Amino acid sequence: MKKIGFLSFGHWTPSQQSQTRSATDVLLQSIDLAVEAERLGLDGAYFRVHHFARQLASPFPLLAAVGARTKTIEIGTGVIDMRYENPHYMAEESSAADLISGGRLQLGISRGSPEQVIDGWRHFGYTPAAGEDDAAMGRRHAETYLELLGGKGFAQPNPRPMFPNPPGLLRLEPISEGLRDRIWWGAGSNATAVWAAQRGMNLQSSTLKNDETGEPFHIQQAAQIRAFRAAWKEAGHTRVPRVSVSRSIFALVNDLDRAYFGRGSNEEDKIGFLGPGLRAVFGRGYAAEPDLLVKQLSKDEAIAEADTLLLTVPNQLGVAYNAHVLEAILTTVAPALGWR
Structure with a gap:
């Protein structure tokens, strides 16, 4: 059995061929798709976060709106770039959105990925501290955020406050109890997956990762997942962690599906570079008639993990x-693979 959700990058472009021609279109349609996904019985509605691009960006207004329009579906991100985030403000925003949803947020965060502009986080007012690079700054922001979600007081109260204070040091408000256990780390390497496990975060692994062994993508990703689980066990956490993988999967059940995705152009892994000397492997997509799709997906070791x-x-x-x-995936593929 698996939980199955969708992940939207939230692209929009002012083109006659696009159904999302503005930011308004993509935001409202994102809410509507989450409602439809819940009706169909999907488990999750997840959204990518990119800055300086015609895509979804600031996630919390959207997550709160989806939370207000739905009842059961998990609502998440994949992922929020922590280089851009104020951990204190994010703790308040994410807790508020989680409370609106009734505790259904599943937030994926990470140190970030290649972006549209040079050092975009500088425009948001953030600069790495002495001795750290931007990736280390993102991890530092993440650790601060996790600590704040713990709900411990840290701020000295004003002796003459506008409103009465509870005793002791003050914490941020609101804080949503339980959200700390629903934070995921988007890991691009085995080492960062281990780092996430040590800090008690769930694991998100996408359709690309550092090419660490030269093996096929799904085999490297499965090894990453096993390394994460081993580190989790060694850290002594008491709850069971969760692990997600992302895939482009299309069951070709009608002529429109075949016209869009039936050309077989994404059936092999691809190799690229995310920076100088940083070789990455990009996982293949799947598009086939349902019977063939089931056979192909049954061989994907990372999905199995x-x-x-x-x-x-x-x-x-x-x-x-x-x-x-x-x-189409829920009805023609998931039952045959034992996911449902």
């Missing part, structure tokens, strides 16, 4: 078509 599968969706094709894509 994970408890949660996030299906990347072509959001610019509109809510109705994306609901069809998700329903």
Whole structure:
């Protein structure tokens, strides 16, 4: 059994071929797709966060809106770039959104990925401390955020406050109890997966990672997951961690599906570089008739290792078509693989 959700990058472009031609379109359609996904029985609605791009950016207004329109579906991110975040303000915003949703947030965070501009986090007012690079700054922001979600008081109260204070040092408000256990780290390497486990975060592993062994992507990703679980056990955490992987998967069940995705152009892993000397492997996508798709996916070792599968969706094709894509996976693929 697996939890199955969708992951939307929230692209929009002023093109006649796009169903999301403005930021308004993509935000409102993101809410509508989450509602449809809940109706279909999906477990999660997840959204990517990118700055300086025609994509979804500030996540918490959207997460709160989805939380107010739905009842059961998990609501998450994949991922928030912590180089851009004020941990204190984020603790308040995420807790408020979690309370609105009734405790359904599953927040993926990370040190960030290649971006649209040079050192974009500097425009947000953040600079690495002496001796650290931007990745270390992102991890520092993440650790501060996790500590704040613990709810411990740290601020000296004003002796003449506007409103009465509880005794002792003050914490941020609101803090949503339990959210700390629903933070995920987007890891691009085995080492960062271990780092996340040591700090009690769940693991998100996407469709790319550092090419550490030269093996196929799904084999390297499965090894990353096993390294995470071993580190979790060694750290002595008492709860069971969660692990998600992302995939582009399309069951070709009608002529429109075949026209969009039936050309077989993404059936092999790809190698690229995320920076000087940083070789990465990009995992293949899957698009086939349901019977063949089941056979292909049964050989994906990382999907087998994970408890949660996030299906990347072509959001610019509109809510109705994306609901069809998700329903096809739920009805023709998931039962045959034992996911449902």
